[in-house]
Amino acid sequence: MQNSTSSPVGQPLAATGVAGGSGAMFDGIAARYDLMNRLMTFGIDQRWRRRTVDALQAAPGARILDLATGTGDLALMVADRIPQCTVVGLDPSAGMLAVGREKVAARGLSGRVELVQGDACQLPFADQSFDGITMGYGIRNVVDRPRALAEMARVLKPGARVAILETSEPRGLLGLGAKLHMRVVVPLLGGLLSGAPREYRYLQRSTAAFPSPEDFAKLIESSGLKMQELITLLAGASCIHVASPLSRLGLASAK
Template sequence: MSTATAVRPGSGAMFDAIAERYDLVNRIASLGLDRSWRRAAIQALALGTGARVLDVATGTADVAIAIARRYADARVVGIDPSVRMLERGARKLHRAGLDGRVELLPGDAMALPFDAESFDAAICAFGIRNVPDREAVLREMRRVTRRGGRVVVLELGEPRGALGRIARLHVHHVVPWLGAWLSSAPAYRYLSRSIAAFPPPERFAEQMRAVGLVPVHIRSLTFGAAWLFAAECPLDVAAR
């Protein structure tokens, strides 16, 4: 039985199993592109001075750390159900001297433990694909973000076009093999299945609208290997 079928998606257990090698596999499998994709997503948050930012499905805290480094006055909270991923993230924060500015908490994106409008912006990088109820995540991200604030989702996609064919081979054949080899866990087989199951960008934008978000910026990165969705929380109360 693969890890993907042995654990409940969204519980964090699958990521507990691969936490130690997660960053390494990420960097090699994405050919180092994951960092520039995260940077583009952070830029799309359009953060102001002293912003409070929520990083949903923070994992090993790469996004949270990148935000704290780029915006010296930002306060960041990262949330994830995988305790092992959070432990790795906490070690990275400590090494970066950012413990005081980034808080990591265990929790579920489908039921965020925060009051309405607690944050100026919320981001979820490569996480929403792993959660069973995507609309619940979007609804929660919208609820905890203030009116006029941004909700940004970065997610892997099915690469398109001629060069995309090579990228598809990479995602569906090389990455599962690489992941199994480097982390001795079959979870990476789940990766290509979950990418294929993720809705096309137009459909995902509709899901954003369905929860009251207003998409302002949708962009394909590296031939559609990743997609960036930036939306605004409406200013008027009625739309919320």
């Protein structure tokens, strides 16, 4: 079970002994990433992306940033669920983005969804330029998480929300099956079917090394954001952390 001793708040992934997590590593699994997700989660992953988008409570026509967009599943979900919105998806992996761009074009959404290469720690966007941010299964790969969270706070408009979907170690009796699935089935099946065992072992280890939901919430609150909601999914197998920029909450409510 993850705790704050084995993975202190804000501790970089590299310091936990879990290496990787760069865009380059994801290039290796890009071609089969979507198929593997559907197989290994029995399709539940898409339901959780939907809940992540809905947690933004964004208005029609909003401008949304999807960080660690990968092959664009969450960016496309945003476009599906928020009428007339525009989406910028950002990711360092050229391979994942290439798959994503094909999907955007196939859906005829090139006018509303743009995928760009970049790093969550150094966003190439102006202050207060987005009405919402999503990030799905991405933050655990970011080495300097406090910096990425501070960047989110910077580019969000006052009162806007960020919704961060991330896997965690499931808890309790109910979570036992989910834990076995994540610790044994995912690395084994992922390695076999994708032909990239190292990458799927990394996915499992990076989940185990990620802070508990409570510790991650503390990190969020020390990075210029205020927690609004913590949504726990399937006995804690995944969580959605919802937050808003801290310094502007007062300003927004004073208006």
